[in-house]
Amino acid sequence: MATQKMLKFVTIGREMPEKRDAASRSEDFHEIYREFAAAKATEQASRCSQCGVPYCQSHCPLHNNIPDWLRLTAEGRTQEAYLRSQETNTFPEICGRICPQDRLCEGNCVIEQSGHGTVTIGAIEKYITDTAWEMGWVQPAAPASERMESIGIIGAGPGGLAAADRLRRMGFQVTVYDRHDRAGGLLIYGIPGFKLEKDVVERRTQQLRDGGVEFVLDCNVGEDISFDAIRGKHDAVLIATGVYKTRDLDIDNAEAKGVVRALDYLTASNRVDLGDEIPDYEDGELNAKGKRVVVIGGGDTAMDCVRTAIRQGAQSVKCLYRRDRANMPGSQREVQNAEEEGVEFVWLSAPGAFAGHVTGEAMQAQERDVDGLPAIASVRIQKMRLGAPDVSGRQSPELIEGADYDEPAELVIKALGFEPEELPRLWGVEGLNVTRWGTIKADYQTHQTSLPGVFAVGDIVRGASLVVWAIRDGREAADSIADFLTGAARVAAE
Numbered sequence: 105m106a107t108q109k110m111l112k113f114v115t116i117g118r119e120m121p122e123k124r125d126a127a128s129r130s131e132d133f134h135e136i137y138r139e140f141a142a143a144k145a146t147e148q149a150s151r152c153s154q155c156g157v158p159y160c161q162s163h164c165p166l167h168n169n170i171p172d173w174l175r176l177t178a179e180g181r182t183q184e185a186y187l188r189s190q191e192t193n194t195f196p197e198i199c200g201r202i203c204p205q206d207r208l209c210e211g212n213c214v215i216e217q218s219g220h221g222t223v224t225i226g227a228i229e230k231y232i233t234d235t236a237w238e239m240g241w242v243q244p245a246a247p248a249s250e251r252m253e254s255i256g257i258i259g260a261g262p263g264g265l266a267a268a269d270r271l272r273r274m275g276f277q278v279t280v281y282d283r284h285d286r287a288g289g290l291l292i293y294g295i296p297g298f299k300l301e302k303d304v305v306e307r308r309t310q311q312l313r314d315g316g317v318e319f320v321l322d323c324n325v326g327e328d329i330s331f332d333a334i335r336g337k338h339d340a341v342l343i344a345t346g347v348y349k350t351r352d353l354d355i356d357n358a359e360a361k362g363v364v365r366a367l368d369y370l371t372a373s374n375r376v377d378l379g380d381e382i383p384d385y386e387d388g389e390l391n392a393k394g395k396r397v398v399v400i401g402g403g404d405t406a407m408d409c410v411r412t413a414i415r416q417g418a419q420s421v422k423c424l425y426r427r428d429r430a431n432m433p434g435s436q437r438e439v440q441n442a443e444e445e446g447v448e449f450v451w452l453s454a455p456g457a458f459a460g461h462v463t464g465e466a467m468q469a470q471e472r473d474v475d476g477l478p479a480i481a482s483v484r485i486q487k488m489r490l491g492a493p494d495v496s497g498r499q500s501p502e503l504i505e506g507a508d509y510d511e512p513a514e515l516v517i518k519a520l521g522f523e524p525e526e527l528p529r530l531w532g533v534e535g536l537n538v539t540r541w542g543t544i545k546a547d548y549q550t551h552q553t554s555l556p557g558v559f560a561v562g563d564i565v566r567g568a569s570l571v572v573w574a575i576r577d578g579r580e581a582a583d584s585i586a587d588f589l590t591g592a593a594r595v596a597a598e
């Protein structure tokens with residue numbers, strides 16, 4: 105009986121929520137997909153085949169009970185669907201918007217494999233929780249009883265916030281420290297509004313505040329307060345600082361005026377979107393308006409940069425990637441969105457050098473920046489072909505000799521990925537073990553580091569990863585911290 109409303113994939117086709125047309129969405133930073141109307145969400149949820157062994161669920165890092173909340177949605181029981189969905193996911197409306205579903209839940213949907221087009225799981229997850237917010241079903245933590253133990257969380261990104269929410273609901277005293285002036289980590293200053301509108305993040309931060317989580321912002325641990333001081337203040341500490349050291353290029357003029365780092369560029373744009381005044385944006389340094397823009401990289405960060413440049417009114421936007429379309433790390437959905445918005449992808453291409461307007465003695469003062477660096481005028485592009493597969497099985501790009509050419513550009517954005525900062529050195533902490541890549545060593549299940557009572561989650565453990573993995577880590581670490589603290593309390597009481 106329960107499946108009566110289900111298995112409609114044979115008669116009902118796959119539909120995503122309406123996507124705003126490329127011309128109008130390129131004018132602003134609002135999300136590009138509209139919300140499902142209730143009837144459409146019900147209809148699309150009813151396409152689920154209610155598999156006995158749901159591959160979507162096993163490929164969702166949070167093991168969301170997807171078939172359950174799809175069925176409840178199909179039956180019009182949206183509040184129950186929300187309750188089911190938030191049992192396993194702290195921020196379902198955020199994952200619904202920005203998970204690469206094609207690689208996770210939807211990529212493993214059985215009806216997709218039988219040629220019917222996957223259930224639009226992400227869009228329905230977003231619909232359920234956005235409806236819950238509208239209806240007032242999303243409530244801040246209200247623990248049945250308060251506990252004395254306190255936890256200091258360093259980093260207010262999705263990993264830290266997911267842990268904060270869960271610990272606070274258990275009644276622990278939670279303080280979150282972040283070096284930025286707003287909480288959210290990459291959700292607020294990395295990912296642009298056209299993928300995740302800022303008020304969606306800010307209402308979650310407010311919900312945590314309303315539930316009693318304390319935020320200490322503008323507080324750079326290691327500078328404004330020492331790690332040891334935080335350890336001294338709290339009974340347990342969670343490190344959730346993400347990865348922020350930018351990979352760079354070893355080529356001529358890599359620091360020229362007009363060559364900028366992706367995160368500086370995106371942070372400025374996100375701040376402007378939030379209403380802040382940003383001098384580097386106003387004076388044009390971090391603003392693509394009217395410029396020929398070249399973005400280097402093929403991951404999610406590069407996709408966010410090219411699409412931001414379009415919205416800022418760039419004259420042209422080209423994305424250089426040294427492999428081909430099939431081998432790029434960024435989501436194919438985002439590539440398609442970028443192409444619709446006017447981005448040109450230059451596959452099998454890598455930068456060889458950046459050339460300035462005028463070099464040497466003849467350089468005009470106005471063409472230098474304050475440090476006397478030349479202003480970028482063009483990128484020397486080297487053409488590549490894919491060679492033999494390396495040990496990972498991936499084909500390595502090889503240079504095609506003599507195929508170089510110059511591409512004019514006034515703004516070049518380097519989106520080459522991120523590495524961990526050297527936390528033990530920066531924080532002067534002995535005994536905090538790291539891997540050879542610099543990520544913090546933590547137990548996979550408990551998230552405990554080599555220091556007693558110190559746990560770590562998210563990108564600083566995994567390397568640059570995904571929001572959904574940070575949420576999973578944060579939730580798991582909260583449970584381990586609770587075990588650690590209540591275990592410790594038991595020992596102390598004996």
Ligand SMILES: Cc1cc2nc3c(=O)[nH]c(=O)nc-3n(C[C@H](O)[C@H](O)[C@H](O)COP(=O)(O)OP(=O)(O)OC[C@H]3O[C@@H](n4cnc5c(N)ncnc54)[C@H](O)[C@@H]3O)c2cc1C
Pocket residue numbers: 202203204258259260261262263264281282283284288289290291294295299323324325326344345346347370404405408561562563564568569570571572574
């Ligand atoms: C441009 C961009 C786009 C992305 N798009 C997607 C996407 O579409 N989908 C997806 O799933 N993932 C995406 N990601 C990846 C995703 O954002 C990260 O995997 C995720 O945010 C990691 O969460 P986290 O909590 O570990 O760290 P973060 O989100 O990086 O948060 C870490 C926080 O710690 C703070 N911090 C760091 N050091 C200190 C210190 N010393 N003292 C105090 N505070 C400190 C930082 O200010 C920050 O707020 C994207 C990443 C980038 C850069």
Ligand code: SF4
Pocket residue numbers: 163164165166167168170193199200203205208209210225226229572
């Ligand atoms: S959290 Fe991500 S992977 Fe899991 S169901 Fe939601 S969109 Fe899919």
